[in-house]
Structures are given as C-alpha cells and as structure tokens.
Amino acid sequence: MRTEYVEAVLSLVELVPPGAVVAYGDVAELLGSGGARQVGSVMSHHGSAVPWWRVLRASGEAPPGLEAEALPFYIREGTPLLGRYADFLRTGEGRWRVDIMAARWAPEDGDFDLIDSIAEGLERRLHKLSAPDDEMTE
Numbered sequence: 801m802r803t804e805y806v807e808a809v810l811s812l813v814e815l816v817p818p819g820a821v822v823a824y825g826d827v828a829e830l831l832g833s834g835g836a837r838q839v840g841s842v843m844s845h846h847g848s849a850v851p852w853w854r855v856l857r858a859s860g861e862a863p864p865g866l867e868a869e870a871l872p873f874y875i876r877e878g879t880p881l882l883g884r885y886a887d888f889l890r891t892g893e894g895r896w897r898v899d900i901m902a903a904r905w906a907p908e909d910g911d912f913d914l915i916d917s918i919a920e921g922l923e924r925r926l927h928k929l930s931a932p933d934d935e936m937t938e
Contacts, residue, residue: 801841805834808922809842815914816854818877820905821898823858830907831919833926854905860897868892879903 808831816822824836824843836858843855843863853870856862860882862870871889874881880902884894907915 801838801845802926804922804925805838806842806846808833808918809839810846810850811918812915813843813847813850813852813855815907815911816851816905818851819879819903821854821856821860821879821900821903822905823900824855825858826904827855830915831922833919833922856898856900858900860900860903862898871896874898 809827812827812830813822822830824839827839828834828836839855843852847855851873852863853866853873856870861867862874867888871885873879875885875889880899881896882899883896885896887894888896
C-alpha cells in the first residue's frame with residue numbers, strides 16, 4: 801500500500817468528530833481514491849493511532865474483532881447505537897451496531913476545505929514515485 805494513501809486515509813479519519821462515524825467506503829469516496837477494502841486495509845494495519853472506532857462497515861457493525869473494544873468509545877462519545885449493547889457490555893452476549901443513519905458524519909464547509917486539501921495532496925503525490933511501505937526500504 802502506498803504511503804501517500806495511508807497518510808491521506810489517516811488524516812481524513814482524524815477529522816471525524818466524536819459521536820460521528822463513517823463507513824470504509826465513505827472515506828474512499830471523500831478522498832476520491834481507492835475503495836472500502838483499501839481503506840479497511842489501511843485501518844487494520846495503520847489505524848491504531850487515530851480514532852479507528854469511527855470507521856466501520858456500512859451496516860454499522862464495529863470493526864471485526866474489535867467490537868468489545870469499540871463499544872465503550874461509542875458510549876462515551878454518545879454515538880447512536882441499536883440493539884442489545886447494554887447486554888453485550890454486561891455479559892459479552894447480544895448483538896448491536898452503530899445507528900449509521902443517525903451517526904454518519906456530515907462534513908461542514910470547513911471540513912470540506914480540509915478534505916479537499918487532503919484529497920488534492922494525495923492526487924499530487926500519487927503522480928510521483930514513492931517507496932513502498934514494506935519495512936524493507938530505508
């Protein structure tokens with residue numbers, strides 16, 4: 801995965817405010833590059849330093865395998881939830897998800913200026929050669 805793309809995805813994710821979420825495909829669409837799978841790959845390999853719980857499946861399901869870790873963040877931030885999340889917190893049982901229709905981030909004008917800047921920077925940088933981020937290149 802190109803370093804430029806990783807940096808752009810992470811920069812965009814940092815813009816998502818507490819209590820709001822975006823789907824993997826939303827990030828790709830806002831960047832005008834890649835797709836949901838590419839964004840998911842970036843988040844699974846590099847997303848620990850950003851609010852990773854704010855990026856999820858279009859169904860509203862938390863990142864796979866991180867449901868128990870993500871739920872306290874959603875509750876603390878007041879993210880709208882559906883299902884038996886209280887049971888899940890108490891017992892580890894019960895299905896739940898984020899109410900993505902209510903929680904989906906709707907960027908404002910100032911946000912779009914930042915998003916456009918990130919997307920344009922990505923576009924410029926993708927036209928230049930870059931070293932792969934394979935931990936073998938110095």
